[in-house]
Amino acid sequence: MVREAVPGTEGQETVPARPKRKRNRKPSQKRAGGSGKKIRVIPLGGLEQIGMNITVFEYEEDIILVDCGLAFPGDEMLGIDLVIPDITYLKNNRHKVRGIVLTHGHEDHIGSLAYVLRDINVPVYGTRLTIGLVENKLREHGLLNDTIRHNMTAGDTVNLGKHFKVEYIRSNHSIADAAILAITTPAGLIVHTGDFKVDYTPIYGQPIDLARLGELGRQGVLLLLADSTNAERKGFTMSEKIVGRKFDDIFADAQGRRLLVATFASNVDRVQQIVNSAAKFNRKVIVEGRSMVNVVTTAMELGYIKMPEGMLIPVEEMNRYKDGQIVIISTGSQGEPMSALSRMAAASHRKIAIQSGDLVILSSKPIPGNEKTVSRVINELFKKGADVIYEDAHVSGHAHQEELKLVHTLVKPQYFIPVHGEYRMMKKHQELAMDLGLSQDNTFILAPGDVFELSEAGGGKIVDKLELEPVLVDGLGVGDVGNIVLRDRQKLSQDGLLMVVVSMNRSTGKIVAGPDIVSRGFVYVRESNTLMDESKAVVRKALEKSAKKNADWSKMKTAVRDDLRDFYWAKTKRNPMILPVIMDV
Amino acid sequence: MVREAVPGTEGQETVPARPKRKRNRKPSQKRAGGSGKKIRVIPLGGLEQIGMNITVFEYEEDIILVDCGLAFPGDEMLGIDLVIPDITYLKNNRHKVRGIVLTHGHEDHIGSLAYVLRDINVPVYGTRLTIGLVENKLREHGLLNDTIRHNMTAGDTVNLGKHFKVEYIRSNHSIADAAILAITTPAGLIVHTGDFKVDYTPIYGQPIDLARLGELGRQGVLLLLADSTNAERKGFTMSEKIVGRKFDDIFADAQGRRLLVATFASNVDRVQQIVNSAAKFNRKVIVEGRSMVNVVTTAMELGYIKMPEGMLIPVEEMNRYKDGQIVIISTGSQGEPMSALSRMAAASHRKIAIQSGDLVILSSKPIPGNEKTVSRVINELFKKGADVIYEDAHVSGHAHQEELKLVHTLVKPQYFIPVHGEYRMMKKHQELAMDLGLSQDNTFILAPGDVFELSEAGGGKIVDKLELEPVLVDGLGVGDVGNIVLRDRQKLSQDGLLMVVVSMNRSTGKIVAGPDIVSRGFVYVRESNTLMDESKAVVRKALEKSAKKNADWSKMKTAVRDDLRDFYWAKTKRNPMILPVIMDV
Structure with a gap:
């Protein structure tokens, strides 16, 4: 069910906000003294990495989530299809979560939505194209009917819980209908750019609403979170x-x-x-x-x-x-x-x-x-x-340095957190903000899981650290592949494996059948029958030796594994996985 | 033993050639009519790839080898340390091989020397630094005393066999002492650039000997083989x-x-x-x-x-x-x-x-x-x-387009083969040569293994194709890992493996012990005991079913593998390697 900017359910409310709010705004007003109220910002991903953008904003009994993306697996994540965020914190604070506000429809911003909504069913807000793409996903996962979606248009505002009000601001990116979010909180105004560029001649719609950013800047922005993807690149992106x-x-x-x-x-x-x-x-x-x-x-x-x-x-x-x-x-x-x-x-x-x-x-x-x-x-x-x-038929969707400077200058935040990027990019973005006049104390490079608390009067501080374990999706399995499984895949991929099977009689300690050896990914076996024959001799000797000393089968297996490992290392300088199985017959 | 440009053994001769040859040269002479004599060029690597540069030049009973490099393994070559060329052709023509001439001391030009020399022990020629680096390798492989090395200085020439004369020409590259080779053959003069750039202000030694290239060009060059690595890049490399x-x-x-x-x-x-x-x-x-x-x-x-x-x-x-x-x-x-x-x-x-x-x-x-x-x-x-x-503190060692044009224009070859590069780079290099006036018929993009025959009068043609199987080095093993082993490593790396072990009595067809199931890299087992219990039931059913029909154990194993595969695919959308072992007890 899509609601077109009409009053929502469950305490949320969407209102065509800008005209109304205009009457309340005092553009040149600056807070005097500074509020001591604290807002929490907890990135669950999207920092020190490309992808999996998802950030928690928490004020007292309210939480909202900006974006809900996935990451594509790194080279070391063998066999993994995709990576989704660890949302334990949200599950533990389920009753506080008021909604998910999306900046745009890219996978790294919406891709884990279908997984997160299974656990935490809250309304989802986004522009029309974003919601359209989200609906494709929800349909695939059979979640379409259970999820409340709200279409937001630039200028719309939605109240989330008691403390948050989110305004959608027109932006540009390599997908249409991207938005910058202005989040009003009791601690102050927060601007989150999502991914953006400045395009004066976009294909669909209008240029990024720079005037609105300037208005917010004059009104007073506590915190800016901005896209760092191209913070290392000089100049402007082309239109x-x-x-x-x-x-x-x-x-x-x-x-x-x-x-x-x-x-x-x-x-x-x-x-x-x-x-x-x-x-x-x-x-x-x-x-x-x-x-x-x-x-x-x-x-x-x-x-x-x-x-x-x-x-x-x-x-x-x-x-x-x-x-x-x-x-x-x-x-x-x-x-x-x-x-x-x-x-x-x-x-x-x-x-x-x-x-x-x-x-x-x-x-x-x-x-x-x-x-x-x-x-x-x-x-x-x-x-x-x-x-x-393969050249010159592309432009980037992310702001270069001059565009970043423009947005920083308009928004004029008191505090700044670079987001969306590897550490090197966030670092450059931090330097850029400092070149524009922010002190180092007012800029914060966060890592995923950092629980960051900020107040206008007291500044910002990391007060806690969540232990995040991003969830690996492999086929139908969500989270059933962890580090042990990945380490095994890594090892198997390098030198393959050998399985050694032998049947023994537990009471007599005699070998009844075997040892049989099966190898995969280790050496080409037809060329190495001698190696396999020698291996069997090594196994027999290891069994005899350890059987004499002790009938503990796990120790016998260890003896087989150790002796074979030494044997293969000396012979081949390889280190296959060795899996001994002893059957009691 | 290093010989410093003195007459070599076994029919080879190194002579400080340029001053002497000068008297014989007629700079403006052009061959009339064109020779019908055919030279063979067989790249054993270095084309359609970066690395493993090694090229055979063959005329009647003489073969020389230009460079002898290795390649680093591609992402798909799991666990492989390095890749060396397939030199079956050289082994089959061992009696013809007169020597290996090296252009410079990079791994992709000298790295497989120690492996090739084990099979084909011929003298090795190179500039001083190149030979110095080669000696480090030979020492590691215990081949130093068995290998004849010749230090060549720019301007030196060496006769190899009856038909080849190789002149070393000063060049520039990202290693000192790089050389361009001018190879005189009965079919005509061949210029092979190796890797090069044009550096007017190099750190060690002198700029590339453009004058000599021009002289050769006026004398008449049959064939140019030139570095394509940066053929896609405009302009000049910086010094x-x-x-x-x-x-x-x-x-x-x-x-x-x-x-x-x-x-x-x-x-x-x-x-x-x-x-x-x-x-x-x-x-x-x-x-x-x-x-x-x-x-x-x-x-x-x-x-x-x-x-x-x-x-x-x-x-x-x-x-x-x-x-x-x-x-x-x-x-x-x-x-x-x-x-x-x-x-x-x-x-x-x-x-x-x-x-x-x-x-x-x-x-x-x-x-x-x-x-x-x-x-x-x-x-x-x-x-x-x-x-x-991490920027601006580097320049490339490979010629950009304007440098390539310079060398093409000086050498003015009748025929051209782009070398050292992926297909896209060789293709651009071919286009560059055609822009400078060569017809498409006079340029040849070769693949490794192509047996290319060229004569001035008859032009060039691929007359045969060697089936090359580059040799994988893994630990101490050279060539014992082939496609089957790599495919297994690939499969293991994606979804891991399951081994199923069961002891049966062949005469009764009864299960004596097991089935036991061990998995690695598949799922995290403590979380999936149910899955393992269900798996055992699948195995038992498969064994009972197939045991009834037939006591052929290989068919029973196939039944176990097939039923488990279907079971796991339905449950997990994963496809682990399944290794059933049935022991006769």
Whole structure:
């Protein structure tokens, strides 16, 4: 059930707030003396990492949550699909949680919502596109009917609990309908930028509401939390519109050739610009890749992508048109192995084969860590005779230094917390804030789990530290893979394993059958029968030795494991996992 | 035994050639008509990849090898230490191989030498620093006394077999003493650049010998093989000297602070510049990291690094000096987990701890694929209170587009093969050569194993394809890990394994003991006893079912594996490796 900015249930209330509040505001008012009231800020993720943005704001008996994202697993998290935040603190304070306010619809801001809502069912607030994308997720998880959603429009305000009032402020990002949040609390006003950039000529909607940020700044902002992703980059990000011009140039030069553009599914503005160029140059549009189809469908339904009638065709109809009349929009701009583009490049896509003369545009930049997989896809495309454009057809969605300075200067916060970024980025962002005049004591680099308390009069302090254990999702399992399992996977991946099975009679201490040895991922066995024969001798000797001394089978297993480990290290300088099993027969 | 450009053994001859040859050269002579004689070029690596550079040149009964490098394992090569080339072709033509000519001393050009020489013991040629680094390797592998080495100086020429004459030409790269090779063959003159850049103000020695390349070009060059690593980058690489100025600036600003510079061990010019700045600003030098110590020692012995007397101190003496009097030069600029810098950042280095106020300089750029590990080290250093400079203190060692154009224009080859690079880079390099006037028919993008035949009159053609299986080195094992083992490691790393052990009586078909189930890397077992109990029931049912039908134990194992696989997929959407063992008791 979606409520369109009408009074909510359970004590929450959404009101079209700005016109009303305007009468109450005194723009030039500054608090005298400073309040001693303390607000708590607890990041449960999103700091010292990219992804999993989720922050707790707590005042007395009220808690609100800003964003509810997931992280993609690091290289060391073998076999893991995704990582969601540890919300033990929220579960322990369940009765206080008043709602979840979302800044925008990216996975790292909404991706763990379906998991969190299972435990803590509270209303969710977001702009229309954000809520549209959230609904796709809730539907997949069977939670759509149980979740109260509220569509917020820039300028809307919602009261959450007794103490919080959240205002949505128009912003720009690499997804439409991004918002900055102004959170009024008894301790003072807090501005949370979410992810943002300053785009004076965005594709959908209006530029970021700088005037409103300036108004808030004059009113007096206690705390700013701002996006640090590009805090290391000088200058300004280019406008999204620049990419549209690049597309026009490419389309104009590519007459007669089939075009294929890969980008992030969530970047609906980018998709709109491909559609715009396709319209100008009379091409039909094919959309490929599951997430691209999902997002484009939702965005078209909600009016965030406008596609001329009859322009979108199913891939099955591609053959009715000439190469020069087609543009395929697909996922895979990060070289994800199972994505549409990767499958086309590897000639394993069932419906589209790369052909000589195709022009492929990667409208993206590799996320750190993805450089090699992206490069692999580019190489494969070139080898199949396609041309590939992989530079200059992208702009970032995150503010560079000059944009950060602009927002800091408008908001003029008393205190500042850099968010969304690795430590190095938060550090640079802190330096930037200090260059603009904040003292080091008024800026705080937090880590996930830090319980940070702030008052205007007393300043900020980390008063406690939550032990967070981010939850790993692997297949259907949520949280059943922990460090022990990961360590085992790591070890298995390096040198494989050997299992040693032997049947013994407990009373006689005699070997009845075996030892049998099975190895996987250790050495190629047909080449190493001698090694296996020698291994069996080592096992027999270990069993005899330890059987003599003691009939404790766990000690016998340890003896087998130790002797084999030494034997293999001397022979191969490898350290496989060794699993001895002794059966009592 | 090192021979200093004196006549070699076994038909080889090294002669200080340029002055003599000069009398025979006719600079403006062009071959009339064109020779029909065919030269074979067979890359055994180094194309479509970064690393493992090794190329066969074959004319009738003579073969020479240019470079003999290794590659570092890709992400998918779990547990592998390094990759060396498949030299089956050389083994099958052992009697023809006359020698190995090395362009420079980087691992990707000399790293597999110790493995190849075990099979094919031929003389090795290289410049002094290259041979010095080779000797370190040979010593480690116990091959020093069995290998004939020849020190070559720019301008030297060596005859190899009846048909080859190789001239060393001075070049520039991110290691001192790099060479371009001019290979005279009956089919025509071949120029192989190795890795190179154009540095007009190098640190050690002289700029690349552009005049000699021009002379060769006027004489007539049949084929150019040139470095493609930076063929995608516009403009010129900066001179190494630029980095020295940056060091001076940093040192000047860092008074009183301890300095730590991480760079490639092999970049002796970079190390020299750190030493130069240290001398100017009165700092003692500490060298950390095994490969850094090795290379610096060799380079100092051979005079490639000049260090003022008493400047180099052991780390144990660091405490005698103030922070502002120390600079530590270390490995780890690529974030390698076991490197000196990574251990310092992780506070696991035994002798050096990062302290607040340290200034760390990463004099490097992450190699694609290493971005995340480098970033992790930077974050750790910042968290420990150090400042980190990770930009602008590095220049590339590979020619950018304008340098490539310069060399192409001087050498003016009839035919061109881009080498050293991924496909995308070779493709761009091919386009660059075509922009300069070569026709597509005269340029060839080869793949490893291509047997390429070229004659001036007949042009080039791939006449055969060697099936190459690069050799994986894992611990002491060379080639005993192949695709099956790697696939097993991959599978184990994703979902772990389950072993199912049961003792049965073959004649009665009855279970005597078990089934026992042991899992690793699958689920955290204490939480999933139910799952394990259910698993045992699945196993029992599978055994009963298949035992009834047939007493074939391999079929019984298959039944256990299949039923468990389906059970786990339905329960967990995971697919662990399942290893059933049935013991006959």
